[in-house]
Amino acid sequence: MGENIDVVFLGVNDAGMRVYDWLCERSGVFVHSLLTTKEQLKMIEDIQPDFVISCGYPHIVPKKILDIPDEGCLNLHPAYLPYNRGANPNVWSIVEGTPAGVTLHWMDSGIDTGDIIARRTVETGFTDTGRDLHERLEEAQVKLFQEIWPDVVSGNVPEIKQSEEKGTYHRTEEFEEICQLDPDETVCIKNFLDRLRALTFPPYDNAEIEIEGETYYVEVDITK
Template sequence: MSDEIDVIFLGINDAGMRVYEWLCDRDGVFVHSLLTTREQLRTIEDVRPDFLVSCGYRRLVPESILEIPTEGCVNLHPAYLPYNRGANPNVWSIVDNTPAGVTLHYMDSSLDTGDIIARRTVPTDFEDTGKDLYRRLEDAQVDLFRDAWPDIEAGDPSTITQDSDAGTYHETTDFKELCRLDPDETVRVKEFLDRLRALTFPPYDNAEIEVDGETYYVDIDITKA
């Protein structure tokens, strides 16, 4: 009987691929599968792994699946929970002026609400665009996972229970609404600049405004003097 820890990995984005490759190279760990679609979740029922590890998987995993891994299911989220649960945390850290960071937590039946295993803040600057912060959060996720995984392997990580009434949450629809700029809106300059830089993520066109029947896309570049 193998002494290796059996893992199934859910993903994937750039940070997820780096974590996946790190796990694949780690002694004592056998990563059975990399799953990216809802239909592939039946693999977890067949394999019945020790751990389910998620990074970049954009769907809510059913509770019936979460109950299968014998040692638990963990997820990397690019936010300092309980702030910025849900979608686009890099954007909302800038727009809402909430702490930017990364969190490794146990998965439960809700989105980003499980017990926190480890978390750390990530520094920000007024020059940051949404893309700048996203890249910094990616690096921080990988570092956090590498530091926290040995305690998970050992079976005794310390955890923090999240307060369901604390923090913030945003859906994809909130992001889409944020992208639509109203030419007649009255704004505070600093808040509007925060909104524009949060939505700046080339090559994607996010912030948009309609003027005289034409749609224009808006990016911003802020440089420190």
């Protein structure tokens, strides 16, 4: 690397913007661009950065782009990998009872399957909604990156292979499916409440049910 560490950043969400702003303030780091669309990825070929860093970027990065940075491509994912690869990790941690957390990992051609650099669990409770956990995961992502970045720069980070036997993966379509509540479904109360609180994310209307031709939206507020 030269005097400055050259970085291209990929991201669109709040955690990504906070990490981007933090990197821009680091001495010895030059962040060339903040890319948000798939079409912009060709800029990486021209810049030839040391690192590509992703947080909240919704597109798959092709292998020819991943191979460009000399030091590699990093992704911050709001899940405790290998659990909850893919979309809506905050929802599935609640629905399926899998560990909630955040992970910094090297990017490969799969979806959230690269070697793990560092990960942290995030506490959850029965009163949590999807929004509550989402906000907690965002905060944890920023803190994890700030903590681990010096080790990344020095090359002093582990590369932990992800287990192929353990772990889960979810698509956006699966989230859309659980948003549709069937009025005739027989449910376990605890599991159903988990589903409703996972889908509670004001101001968005997620869980919906149709009764006599009318659509109603459902949220839950659990207190103790």
